[in-house]
Amino acid sequence: MGRVETILDVLDEMFPSAQCELVHNNGFELLVAVMLSAQTTDESVNKLTKSLFKKYRTPSDFANADLAVLEQDLRTIGLFRNKAKNLKTMAMMLLEEYNGEVPSSQVELEKLPGVGRKTANVVLSVWFDVPRIAVDTHVERVSKRLKLAYLNDSVLKVEEKLMRKIPMNRWSDTHHKMIFFGRYHCTAKRPNCDQCKLKELCRYPHI
DNA sequence: ATCCCGAGGG
DNA sequence: CCCTCTGGAT
Incomplete structure (x- = not known):
């Protein structure tokens, strides 16, 4: 059995039922939650959005918010000043250019600040069901440890290699x-290597 | 390459 | 104390 097949089987x-853990009720809430999740655990994001989404329900609520107030509402998570500014501007752009809807293309989404x-x-994968592989800190670390990518590969390079090696109909769940x-399991610090079924395929502790 | 930046874990 | 957390903009 090939390396990728073994990894997919073990995962x-x-x-068996891994899915997005950011709590959201619509595409807009998902976009906001993902923007908030940068360098922050999704547990912290969920704790925040539980109250945040009661106060800010629509793009208009964010667009019309006083920036200083919005900053204070985000104070419990990291990078809160950047995130407040980006959320407000992002919401204004949704209203001005997309009729308040979350755009469904890569190019349009990446025009939004933050x-x-x-x-x-x-957003494309979870909300619009478009096959994508989002490479975050976890995916990058795991991919490099399991030799699905080289240690000096950029995140874009990691994404390309994963898309090439994993069947497209498995991108989202994988x-x-x-x-x-x-x-x-394969945490940044002190990974649980003892009972890991992928130990033989791994280069840890050399990353 | 560097900055932003609070909460949680070890 | 130090490191890490579903990054993005400059």
Whole structure:
């Protein structure tokens, strides 16, 4: 059995139902939650959005918000000043250019402030069901440890290699399984190598 | 390459 | 104390 097949089998067995853990009720809430999740655990994001989405329900609510107030409402997560500014401007752009709707193309999404390739890929994949692999810190670390990419590959290079090696109809679920694997098992610090079924395929501790 | 930046874990 | 968390803009 090939390396990729082995990895997919083990991931299927470990996390049969991995999915997006950011709580959201619509595409706009998902976009906001993903923007908030940069350098922040989704647990912290969910704790925040639980109250945030009661106060800010629509793009208009963010667009019309006083920036200083919005900053204070985001104070419990990292990078809150950047995120407040980006959310307000993003919401204004949705109203002006997209009739208040979240655009469904990569190019349009990446025009929004604070939205880069990773965030756009998550929205496309999770909300619009477009096959994408969003490479975040977990996916990058796991991919490099399991030799699906070289250590000096950029995140874009990692994404290209994953798309080439993994069947397209497996991109979405495998992405989430790699997230879970990285978050709960193959952690950045002190990974659980003892009972890891992928130990033989791994270059750790050399990254 | 560097900055932004709070919460949680070890 | 230090490191990490589903990054993006400059």
